[in-house]
Amino acid sequence: MTFPDITPDLKAAMPLLRGRLLANQSLAELTWFRVGGPAQVLFTPADEEDLAYFLKLLPNELPVYVVGVGSNLIVRDGGMPGVVIRLSPRAFGETSASGDTVTAGTAALDKRVAETAAAAGIGGMEFFFGIPGTIGGALRMNAGANGSETKDVLVEATGIGRDGTKHVFSNADMKFVYRNSGIDPSVIFTSARFRGQVADAETIRARMNEVQNHRETAQPIREKTGGSTFKNPPGNSAWKLIDAAGCRGLCVGGAQVSEMHCNFLINTGNATGHDIETLGETVRERVKANSGIELHWEIKRIGIPA
Incomplete structure (x- = not known):
């Protein structure tokens, strides 16, 4: 299926846009299932400011959906009308640690956040090592594994609303429940901050190895x-x-x-x-x-x- 190409109109309405707009881009290669039709428009923003600019000027009638690494996603064969936004690891994938906290862009792999925490001697985030997704998805669905969930370690999350406005959400604001959060689905998360506990590096690594061994022996990864x-x-x-x-x-x-x-x-x-x-x-x-x-x-x- 091929959708009408609306990228020229979008570019004309957004002269300062720096990110990449692609028409009728296949989504199959962006999902782990490797199935599905195209996105009418696939947008990769240059950074958070570029994303906010795009959303502010995007016509309200166009649906918007965000994809990460596509590890938890089925795209139907007819494709996705409207705009699919994919946050690139280059612009939204950085991680860092300070004291007992880890800061991460939402395109960062959950596994990378666990590794960043381990390298800094921060415990409590080992469960992220066993989740094959990005932090954006973890925030949206309160991702968890091995008895722990995102809600257990999140301090705050930052996101951009459909109108281009930036918001900061506390753990309580997120209204986490089992495999979901209460934030408006139109909000696109861009970064998050997590808090763990200072712990012995060897103990953290041993726990991460347990998580990985469980995945490899029990799941068709x-x-x-x-x-x-x-x-x-x-x-x-x-x-x-x-x-x-x-x-x-x-x-x-x-x-x-x-x-x-x-x-x-x-x-x-x-x-x-x-x-x-x-x-x-x-x-x-x-x-x-x-x-x-x-x-x-x-x-x-x-x-x-x-």
Whole structure:
């Protein structure tokens, strides 16, 4: 599918824009599943000021969506109308440590934040080492692993509103809940500050190694996957419910429920976005029929059908 090219109009309306605008840019290579159609416009801002300028002048009727490294995302085959914004690691990926705090741009990998903290002897952020995403996604969905969550270490986050206004949010402002936050979805996070505890470097590294070993032995991290597909229902595990419903190894087209960890879906090589989403919905139906429990998607799904 090809969308109308609106980049000339946007450039004309934003003469001081320094970031890159691309029309009908494929999103498949930006996601771990490697599926999906194009973005009508893909915008990569030069820095925070450039992002604010763009949002301030962008017509309100154009939808906006932000992607990180695409580790938790299904893009539908028809693509994404409107504007997709991708924050580059060069402009938004720096990390630094001081005392017991770590500051990070939201394009920084969660893993890099854990490494920055470890190098500075700051404990409490080891769990980030096992999350295959960026800090922007961690803020939006209160990402967590191994018994810890983003809410446990966040001091404050900075973001740009849809009108180009800069905001600073405290931990309480974020209204964190399980795998979500209460901030307006139109806000684009640009940086965050975290606080841990001064700890022994060897102890921190040992904990990070435990996290990595768990991922490598229990999760299909070398496949084209999107991480945990469904949220864990209260008092239960999504993978156990999926397994009990007989869905381990289930296939739809080129998509498969992982044999290793059945809360992971896999693109076996030629899956479409439709295959993966249909497989997920099939799993939800079978789990509901078997256990009476309704699973809710943790993976984000965007765009329109082919």
